[in-house]
Amino acid sequence: MNSPVMATGPHIHSKDNSRRIMLDVIIALLPAAVAAVVLYGLPALWMILVCVVSAVASEILFNLCTGKAQSVGDLSAVVTGLLLALNLSTRVPLWQCVLGSVFAIVLVKCAFGGIGRNFANPAITARVFLLAAFSSTVAGGAFPKAVDAVSSATPLELIGVEGAELPSLLDMFLGLRGGAIGEGCILALLLGFAYLLVRRVIRWQTPVIFVGTVFVLSLIATGSLTAATYEILAGGLVLGAVFMATDYSTTPLTLEGKALFALGCGVITFVIRFFCAYPEGVSFSILCMNILAPWLEKWTRRKPLGGE
Amino acid sequence: MRKNISTLKLPHYKSTAGCAAVRIPVPKEVLLPVSPMNSHSATAAEPVVQVGDHVRVGQLIAKEKDRGSSDIHASISGTVKAIEPCAQGGRKSIAIRIESDGKMEKYPDLPIPQPTNLDEFLECVRLSGTVGLGGAAYPVWAKLSAAQKNHIGTVLINGAECEPFITSDHRAMLECGDLVKKGVELLKQFLGSEEFIFGIEKNKPDAIEAMKKLFADDPAVKVLELSSVYPQGAKQVLLYNATGKVVKKGERLASLGVIIINVSSLIKMAEYFVTGMPMVERIITVDGSAVKEPKNLIVPIGVSVRDIVEACGGLKEEPGKILFGGAMMGKTQESLDAHILKATNAVVIMNQKDAAQTEPSPCIHCGRCVAVCPLGLNPTAFDRAMQVEDEEKRAEILTKEQVKVCMECGCCSYVCPSHRPLAANNNAAIGFIRSWERAHKEGGK
Numbered sequence: 046m047n048s049p050v051m052a053t054g055p056h057i058h059s060k061d062n063s064r065r066i067m068l069d070v071i072i073a074l075l076p077a078a079v080a081a082v083v084l085y086g087l088p089a090l091w092m093i094l095v096c097v098v099s100a101v102a103s104e105i106l107f108n109l110c111t112g113k114a115q116s117v118g119d120l121s122a123v124v125t126g127l128l129l130a131l132n133l134s135t136r137v138p139l140w141q142c143v144l145g146s147v148f149a150i151v152l153v154k155c156a157f158g159g160i161g162r163n164f165a166n167p168a169i170t171a172r173v174f175l176l177a178a179f180s181s182t183v184a185g186g187a188f189p190k191a192v193d194a195v196s197s198a199t200p201l202e203l204i205g206v207e208g209a210e211l212p213s214l215l216d217m218f219l220g221l222r223g224g225a226i227g228e229g230c231i232l233a234l235l236l237g238f239a240y241l242l243v244r245r246v247i248r249w250q251t252p253v254i255f256v257g258t259v260f261v262l263s264l265i266a267t268g269s270l271t272a273a274t275y276e277i278l279a280g281g282l283v284l285g286a287v288f289m290a291t292d293y294s295t296t297p298l299t300l301e302g303k304a305l306f307a308l309g310c311g312v313i314t315f316v317i318r319f320f321c322a323y324p325e326g327v328s329f330s331i332l333c334m335n336i337l338a339p340w341l342e343k344w345t346r347r348k349p350l351g352g353e
Numbered sequence: 354m355r356k357n358i359s360t361l362k363l364p365h366y367k368s369t370a371g372c373a374a375v376r377i378p379v380p381k382e383v384l385l386p387v388s389p390m391n392s393h394s395a396t397a398a399e400p401v402v403q404v405g406d407h408v409r410v411g412q413l414i415a416k417e418k419d420r421g422s423s424d425i426h427a428s429i430s431g432t433v434k435a436i437e438p439c440a441q442g443g444r445k446s447i448a449i450r451i452e453s454d455g456k457m458e459k460y461p462d463l464p465i466p467q468p469t470n471l472d473e474f475l476e477c478v479r480l481s482g483t484v485g486l487g488g489a490a491y492p493v494w495a496k497l498s499a500a501q502k503n504h505i506g507t508v509l510i511n512g513a514e515c516e517p518f519i520t521s522d523h524r525a526m527l528e529c530g531d532l533v534k535k536g537v538e539l540l541k542q543f544l545g546s547e548e549f550i551f552g553i554e555k556n557k558p559d560a561i562e563a564m565k566k567l568f569a570d571d572p573a574v575k576v577l578e579l580s581s582v583y584p585q586g587a588k589q590v591l592l593y594n595a596t597g598k599v600v601k602k603g604e605r606l607a608s609l610g611v612i613i614i615n616v617s618s619l620i621k622m623a624e625y626f627v628t629g630m631p632m633v634e635r636i637i638t639v640d641g642s643a644v645k646e647p648k649n650l651i652v653p654i655g656v657s658v659r660d661i662v663e664a665c666g667g668l669k670e671e672p673g674k675i676l677f678g679g680a681m682m683g684k685t686q687e688s689l690d691a692h693i694l695k696a697t698n699a700v701v702i703m704n705q706k707d708a709a710q711t712e713p714s715p716c717i718h719c720g721r722c723v724a725v726c727p728l729g730l731n732p733t734a735f736d737r738a739m740q741v742e743d744e745e746k747r748a749e750i751l752t753k754e755q756v757k758v759c760m761e762c763g764c765c766s767y768v769c770p771s772h773r774p775l776a777a778n779n780n781a782a783i784g785f786i787r788s789w790e791r792a793h794k795e796g797g798k
C-alpha cells in the first residue's frame with residue numbers, strides 16, 4: 046500500500062489548466078481562420094499552416110538547442126503562429142511568414158524565458174518587424190476573392206482619398222474589404238470573443254474599452270457616427286482588441302491595469318490613424334502599451350485588506 | 354460604498370448535511386496529545402496523571418500553563434496506559450494513552466459552574482478546556498478575555514462553514530439549539546454585548562431557519578444570510594461582510610469591539626455551564642471519496658481515524674490522502690493512526706485518484722490568483738520573489754507585497770491554471786520573512 050500523500054492545501058483544484066486556456070484561444074480563433082480561408086481561398090490556408098508549423102518547430106528547436114524542457118505541449122506556440130498568420134495579408138510571401146514566426150517565437154518569447162515571461166506580444170512584435178523589413182508586402186492588404194478590386198489599398202488607406210469608393214458597413218462587418226486575412230470578418234471575431242467570455246479566458250473590459258476609446262475619439266474627431274463605426278470595423282482593431290490586447294503575459298495583472306492598458310491602446314491607435322504617416326496603429330499601440338504594462342500593474346496595485 | 358470582496362465559488366461536497374450526528378461505539382483506546390498540535394507557537398499542557406492511574410470521563414489529565422494550550426480531560430474511562438511522544442500531521446507532542454474499560458463512567462466531581470462576574474466566567478470557560486473548533490484551537494477563554502480590556506459590543510457567531518465537505522457546524526446548529534441559546538445568554542450576561550450576528554451561508558437554509566426561530570423574540574440577535582462562497586468564514590472576510598469593518602495591520606479584532614466565535618465552540622462552552630462536563634467529545638464530519646458511508650459522528654477526543662472509519666463502514670478504496678479539516682485548508686495526516694484533536698472538525702479521506710498531484714508548469718501571468726485573492730494580494734509576485742536568490746532583495750519584495758497579510762486560504766492555488774503551489778509558497782514566504790526579520794533585528798542590535 047502506498048502511504049497517503051502529505052501536502053499543503055488546497056486539496057481540490059479547478060478544472061482549468063494552461064493548455065486548456067490556450068486551446069480555448071485556438072478554438073476562439075477558428076471562426077476567424079475559417080472566414081480567412083473562405084474570403085481569401087487556399088493561399089490563406091497555406092499561410093496559416095506555415096505560420097503555425099514554423100512557430101511550433103522553432104520552439105521545439107530552441108528548446109533542443111538550449112537544453113530546455115520541451116514546452117510546445119502548452120499550445121502557446123500554436124496560438125502565436127495562428128495570430129501572426131491572421132495579422133498578415135496574402136501579399137506576404139510564405140518565406141516571410143516563416144521568418145516572422147521564427148522571430149516571434151525565438152526572439153520575442155523564448156529568449157525572454159518562454160511562456161509568461163515575454164514582455165511584448167510575439168505575434169504583434171513579429172508583425173511590426175515584418176512591416177519594417179518588408180513594408181511593400183506587409184503594409185496594405187490583398188482583397189478577398191469576392192471583391193472586385195485592382196488596388197491593394199485597405200479601407201483605412203482609402204479614407205480621405207478623394208473619390209475613393211469605400212465598402213459598405215455590412216461588407217466591412219463581414220470582411221468584404223482589403224486587409225490582413227483574419228482581421229476583416231468582424232462577425233467571426235465577435236463569435237470568438239463571445240466564446241472567450243463564456244469560457245472566462247478573458248474579461249470583457251479590455252476589448253470593450255479599447256474599441257470604445259477608438260470609437261469615441263473618432264466620433265469627436267469626425268463628428269460622424271458612420272465614420273466612427275467605420276473606424277472600429279476597419280483595420281485590425283477588433284482582432285487586436287480581442288486577441289492581442291488580452292494576452293496574459295504582456296498586459297497588467299490587475300483589472301484596473303487592464304482597463305488603463307486598453308484605454309492607452311485606444312488613444313494611441315486613434316492618434317496614429319488620424320495624425321501619423323501610417324494608416325493603421327493597432328499593432329503599434331499594443332506594442333507601446335506592452336512596454337508600459339509593468340508600470341500600469343504597479344500603479345494599480347490594490348491595498349490589501351488588513352494591510353497598508 | 355462597501356466594496357465586494359473577491360471570493361471563490363467551490364463545489365460544496367456537503368453530502369453529509371442531512372446526516373444527524375451519531376455516537377460511535379466506545380473505542381478500545383484514545384490518545385490525547387497535550388499540545389493542540391496546530392502551530393509552532395503551541396505549548397504543551399502538563400500531564401497530571403501517571404501511567405497506571407484509573408481515569409473517568411471528564412477528569413483532568415493535563416493542565417495548561419498559558420494560552421498556547423488547553424486543559425485536557427479524559428474522554429473515556431479506563432487506565433492510563435502510557436504517556437509517550439506522538440507525531441502526526443507533521444507535528445510532535447507528548448500524548449496520554451488511555452485504554453478503555455468500556456464503561457464510559459463519568460467523573461463524579463463535575464459541579465455545574467455558577468459564575469457571578471466576568472473573571473469567574475472566564476475562569477470557568479478556561480476550566481472547560483474549550484478551544485476554537487473552527488480549526489484554530491485557540492482557547493475560548495483567552496479569546497473572550499479581550500472583554501477585560503475592551504467593551505465587546507458585537508459578537509459574530511461563525512456558522513458560515515465555507516469549507517467543502519464539512520457539515521459539523523451545520524449539524525450542531527440544527528441539533529444543539531438550546532446550547533446555542535445558552536451560549537448567547539452567557540455572553541450577553543458576562544460580556545455585556547449588545548449585538549449578536551450569526552453568519553451562515555445560504556446553502557444551509559434549515560440552519561438559518563432554525564437560528565431565526567430560536568431568536569425570533571430577541572432583537573439583539575441577527576441572522577445574516579451569506580452567499581455560499583469561499584472563504585466566507587475567514588475572519589477578515591466574515592467581519593467585513595457582516596459589519597463593514599477591517600482589522601488593520603497591528604490591530605486586534607477586539608479593539609474594534611468585536612469578537613468572532615465559531616458556533617460549535619459556543620455550543621461546547623455552553624454545554625459546560627449546563628452539564629459541568631468539560632470538552633471531551635465533538636461532532637465531526639467523515640467524508641471523502643474513499644469512505645464507504647460518509648457520516649457525521651459524535652466522537653470522544655483522541656479517538657483514532659481507524660476507529661472512525663470503522664464506524665463509517667470502512668473504506669471503499671485505499672486512502673490517497675487523509676485530511677483533518679476540509680478540502681481547502683485541511684491538514685494531511687500520515688496514516689489512519691492519527692488521532693482526533695479538539696479542533697478537528699472533519700476527517701476527509703480521498704482515494705488515490707483524488708489525491709493525485711499535478712506537476713506545476715510555468716506561470717502564464719493570467720492574473721487569476723490576483724483576481725480571486727479575498728485580501729487583494731498578489732500571489733504570483735510571492736512566487737517570483739521566492740525564486741530570487743538574493744535574500745535581502747527577496748525580503749524587500751515580500752515586505753512590499755505584504756505577504757504577512759496572507760491567511761493561506763488557498764484560493765490562489767485552487768484557480769492557478771499552471772497548478773503552481775501558490776498557497777504552499779505563501780506559507781514558505783511568510784516563514785522566510787519572519788525568520789529574516791528576526792535575524793535582521795538581532796543583527797541590528
